[in-house]
Amino acid sequence: MRLELRxxxxxxxxxxxxxxxxxxxxxxxxDEALRCLEGISLTKMRLxxxxxxxxxxxxxVKDVIEPRCKVEGPGEVFPGFIxxxxxxxxxxxxxxxxxxxxxxxxxxxxxEGFIDMCGPGADYTPFSKTKNLVxxxxxxxxxxxxxxxxxxxxxxxxxxxxxxxxxxxVAPDRTETYELPPxxxxxxxxPRFVYIYMLQSQGLLHDTYLYGVDVKKILPTxxxxxxxxxxxxxxxxxxxxxxxxxxxxHLNNPVIAELYRRHGVDxxxxxxxxxxxxxxxxxxxxxxxxxxxxxxxxxxxxxIVTEEGYGNPDxxxxxxxxxxxxxxxxxxxxxxxxxxxxxxSQGLADAVSEATAVVSAGNVNAIxxxxxxxxxxxxxxxxxxxxxxxxxxxxxxxxxxxxxxxxIGSTNELGFSAIGSRWV
Amino acid sequence: MTKRVVHYVNxxxxxxxxxxxxxxxxxTVEGALGPGLQLQTLLGDEAQVVxxxxxxxxxxxxxxxxxxxxxxxxxxxxxxxxxxxxPAFNAGRYGMACGEVCRSVTExxxxxxxxxxxxxxxxxxxxxxxxxxVPVADSARGMxxxxxxxxxxxxxxxxxxxxxxxxxxxxxxRGRRKNFFFAENGAVRAVEMALAKFHGQPFKTEFEMPVFxxxxxxxxxKDLKGATIALVNSGGVVPMGNPDRIEVSSASHFGRYxxxxxxxxxxxxxxxxxxxxxxxxxxxxPDRVVPLDALRALEKEGVFGxxxxxxxxxxxxxxxxxxxxxxxxxxxxxxxxxxVDAVILTST
Numbered sequence: 194m195r196l197e198l199r200x201x202x203x204x205x206x207x208x209x210x211x212x213x214x215x216x217x218x219x220x221x222x223x224d225e226a227l228r229c230l231e232g233i234s235l236t237k238m239r240l241x242x243x244x245x246x247x248x249x250x251x252x253x254v255k256d257v258i259e260p261r262c263k264v265e266g267p268g269e270v271f272p273g274f275i276x277x278x279x280x281x282x283x284x285x286x287x288x289x290x291x292x293x294x295x296x297x298x299x300x301x302x303x304x305e306g307f308i309d310m311c312g313p314g315a316d317y318t319p320f321s322k323t324k325n326l327v328x329x330x331x332x333x334x335x336x337x338x339x340x341x342x343x344x345x346x347x348x349x350x351x352x353x354x355x356x357x358x359x360x361x362x363v364a365p366d367r368t369e370t371y372e373l374p375p376x377x378x379x380x381x382x383x384p385r386f387v388y389i390y391m392l393q394s395q396g397l398l399h400d401t402y403l404y405g406v407d408v409k410k411i412l413p414t415x416x417x418x419x420x421x422x423x424x425x426x427x428x429x430x431x432x433x434x435x436x437x438x439x440x441x442x443h444l445n446n447p448v449i450a451e452l453y454r455r456h457g458v459d460x461x462x463x464x465x466x467x468x469x470x471x472x473x474x475x476x477x478x479x480x481x482x483x484x485x486x487x488x489x490x491x492x493x494x495x496x497i498v499t500e501e502g503y504g505n506p507d508x509x510x511x512x513x514x515x516x517x518x519x520x521x522x523x524x525x526x527x528x529x530x531x532x533x534x535x536x537x538s539q540g541l542a543d544a545v546s547e548a549t550a551v552v553s554a555g556n557v558n559a560i561x562x563x564x565x566x567x568x569x570x571x572x573x574x575x576x577x578x579x580x581x582x583x584x585x586x587x588x589x590x591x592x593x594x595x596x597x598x599x600x601i602g603s604t605n606e607l608g609f610s611a612i613g614s615r616w617v
Numbered sequence: 618m619t620k621r622v623v624h625y626v627n628x629x630x631x632x633x634x635x636x637x638x639x640x641x642x643x644x645t646v647e648g649a650l651g652p653g654l655q656l657q658t659l660l661g662d663e664a665q666v667v668x669x670x671x672x673x674x675x676x677x678x679x680x681x682x683x684x685x686x687x688x689x690x691x692x693x694x695x696x697x698x699x700x701x702x703x704p705a706f707n708a709g710r711y712g713m714a715c716g717e718v719c720r721s722v723t724e725x726x727x728x729x730x731x732x733x734x735x736x737x738x739x740x741x742x743x744x745x746x747x748x749x750x751v752p753v754a755d756s757a758r759g760m761x762x763x764x765x766x767x768x769x770x771x772x773x774x775x776x777x778x779x780x781x782x783x784x785x786x787x788x789x790x791r792g793r794r795k796n797f798f799f800a801e802n803g804a805v806r807a808v809e810m811a812l813a814k815f816h817g818q819p820f821k822t823e824f825e826m827p828v829f830x831x832x833x834x835x836x837x838x839k840d841l842k843g844a845t846i847a848l849v850n851s852g853g854v855v856p857m858g859n860p861d862r863i864e865v866s867s868a869s870h871f872g873r874y875x876x877x878x879x880x881x882x883x884x885x886x887x888x889x890x891x892x893x894x895x896x897x898x899x900x901x902x903p904d905r906v907v908p909l910d911a912l913r914a915l916e917k918e919g920v921f922g923x924x925x926x927x928x929x930x931x932x933x934x935x936x937x938x939x940x941x942x943x944x945x946x947x948x949x950x951x952x953x954x955x956x957v958d959a960v961i962l963t964s965t
Contacts (some may be wrong), residue, residue, distance in 0.1 A: 195799060225959050243723055262859075280774075300897070304866075304892060304893065316798070337897075338895055338897050339895075347630045349936065384812070384815045384816075386808075386811070395894075396769065397894045397895035397898075398646045398894075398895040399894070414768060431895075433866070433893075433934075433935065447802055447803070447804035448807065448939060450804070451804045451807075451808045455812075459812060460808070460812065464858060467819075472801045494815060495812075495814070495815050497804075497807050497808060503935070504893075504933070504934060504935070507863040519645070520852065523811070523814050523815060524811075525807045525808075525811040527803050527804070527807050527812065528824070530794055530824065531867075531935055531937055531938075532793075532794040532937065533867075533937035533939055533940070535793060535869075536793035536794035536795055536938035537746075537792055537793050537794075537939060538937030538938050538940070539827035539828075539829075539937075539938045539939075540794060540824065540827065541824075541826070542938070543829075544826040544827050544828075544829060546826065548754055548822075548826050549814075549822060550810050550811070550814050550820060550822050551822045551823055551824040551825075551826075552802075552803045552823050552824075553794075553807050553823040553824040554803050554809045555796045556794045556795070556796055557935065558867055558935070558937060559795070559796050577865075578865050579865075579869070579892070580865065580866040580867075580893065580934060580935055581866060581935070582865075583864045583865065584862065596867060596935075597796070597868070598867075598935060605803075605805060605902055606803075607803075608802050608803025608804030608805070608806065609803070609804070610802055610803065611794070611799045611800065611801060611802050611803070612796055612797070612798055612803075613797060613799055613800045613803060613806070613823055614794040614795060614796055614797070614821070614823070614824070615782040615783075615784075615794070615795060615797055616782060616783045616784070616790035616792070616793070616795075617779075617782060617783050617790065617791060617793050617794075617795045
């Protein structure tokens with residue numbers, strides 16, 4: 194399976210009469226862009242722009258999506274949501290590199306988060322560095338919460354696809370090729386790596402989709418990393434902002450990027466096993482056993498295991514670890530920690546002695562104070578009900594004191610950011 | 618301005634003899650003494666060892682509280698910016714004295730204090746969460762290196778420059794996790810660690826697995842007929858309006874609410890404030906998390922004795938285990954005191 198990512202770099206983002214990319218400047222026709230959202234059960238939809246360094250806060254943020262579309266090969270990005278469900282990961286895909294669609298709506302109590310485009314909060318989120326087209330919307334009256342989440346998810350994916358599609362004819366600034374040979378016939382002497390991709394599936398608005406299928410209903414399954422690059426995995430979840438994998442994180446999965454970078458150099462990248470994080474023990478047992486079996490069947494020596502969320506899925510994380518290790522597949526886990534504001538509490542809800550190699554993605558409870566911003570997009574008072582915030586978080590001057598878990602992507606457990614916790 | 622340092626040592630390092638002088642009471646000497654002379658050289662012009670307080674190890678150990686207060690009083694009179702104690706290497710009584718002096722200075726004078734102990738010195742386990750302890754050798758043969766490390770940490774503490782991890786700064790961890798930004802992202806670090814693990818090369822996990830306090834369930838009740846049963850939940854069900862302001866995540870406290878004369882938790886009078894799940898269904902009918910209706914029915918049928926007149930509630934999501942342990946201890950204490958025989962714990 195061979196995929197080209199054709200990257201067109203976005204240096205600037207403005208509104209204008211026609212959507213297109215020219216000389217690094219992405220122009221968006223807001224009226225036309227909003228027309229692609231017709232039929233979606235949202236009201237009062239409007240678009241705003243937030244650029245790196247500007248004094249802007251976006252709150253509460255539901256998802257962030259990188260604009261991509263297929264330009265060659267079968268299927269369309271975000272299969273199951275955009276276009277059909279044809280297998281993706283082959284041909285060529287256009288990436289508007291440096292741009293992002295951010296969805297923002299009063300999704301109170303759903304564990305959303307915020308993005309600051311400058312100041313100390315900006316250090317904690319990757320989306321302070323992207324040129325953001327922000328969709329601000331409200332649900333239609335009486336819209337049930339799950340339908341509301343679905344509408345917002347669909348709106349973000351459609352907008353991202355629309356932007357890329359409108360720029361489909363631009364010449365890319367650089368092209369990257371992603372290709373792995375079939376498993377049969379590989380005769381590499383290098384250690385064989387599999388990536389265990391745990392997806393949030395606790396339900397009650399904690400859902401993730403694979404080809405449009407709710408992953409809490411799947412058995413763990415083997416997929417090609419290129420499928421992820423084409424949006425086969427889409428976020429539909431409202432877990433804590435700090436460690437929810439936005440769709441942007443999935444599209445730019447850093448573990449896949451690193452395993453590809455070192456493939457054929459010092460490791461042999463076998464593929465990706467997608468698994469879930471269901472709430473009941475029987476599902477956890479079934480999925481972890483099945484995951485370890487799949488990894489064993491394809492002959493893995495090493496597994497990188499990433500978690501999404503904290504607390505309940507810590508159990509899935511350590512069950513995966515123990516079962517892989519017992520089959521002789523050595524593991525490295527990536528997780529964050531809930532160590533308390535003072536950092537003195539134990540950070541995981543479950544543990545096994547086999548977990549000897551763990552990368553920390555940071556302490557979600559660490560406190561940060563972010564200053565007031567000149568422009569606030571959305572509903573700043575929602576910090577009171579976001580995980581990490583509380584009723585006294587928003588101060589009269591507009592500054593916010595909160596745990597970093599309210600910041601989108603602050604302790605991402607794919608290892609997207611450079612943060613980590615250490616002993617002091 | 619030159620910073621002021623007070624140094625604490627025992628009778629031996631004050632040059633007053635060994636075991637035969639271990640009963641001596643605290644003494645104050647102006648300026649540096651014994652190992653303090655070398656510390657002064659290391660600190661240079663930045664700081665001055667203005668006084669040395671010394672005390673016999675046995676006297677300190679046998680009159681702990683009074684000696685602690687007396688030594689603290691002597692130290693405070695010099696208005697220091699920093700206190701250094703020891704190093705005490707693997708000496709048990711001396712190590713405890715250094716730990717006690719440093720903790721008192723830190724907590725009561727609110728200025729930084731550090732000592733040097735061998736990692737297996739019993740003082741480490743007792744004091745390492747509260748004070749800065751530099752790991753040193755097990756005997757005075759390691760004096761030179763110990764003073765160098767302690768001097769370097771002292772200089773940083775005096776300048777308020779402690780930015781790195783415990784390991785980088787040269788002290789034993791105080792048991793707290795702190796966020797840092799590294800050169801490489803987590804994924805790059807993970808693959809690097811995996812390759813080292815595969816090849817049997819040394820690697821360092823970034824997070825050691827916590828050790829859990831596993832509690833075996835209490836034996837089942839033999840007879841429910843006379844039993845008092847209580848309801849406790851972490852699903853955030855509280856009276857409408859959240860009177861105790863329980864946080865939506867990372868709860869700092871729990872609430873206790875009366876069930877007296879209630880047969881059912883109605884959507885008008887109760888709600889969930891939990892920030893970690895979709896509350897549509899529980900807010901429709903709070904009995905889904907606090908099953909009062911079902912228990913009242915069983916109580917009437919005589920299946921069990923009586924329902925305890927209060928229920929306890931907190932929010933589980935993002936709440937540090939340390940807080941949870943405290944909630945559990947306090948709730949269990951109240952239930953025990955009120956003669957509750959069994960508890961139904963519900964989450965979300």
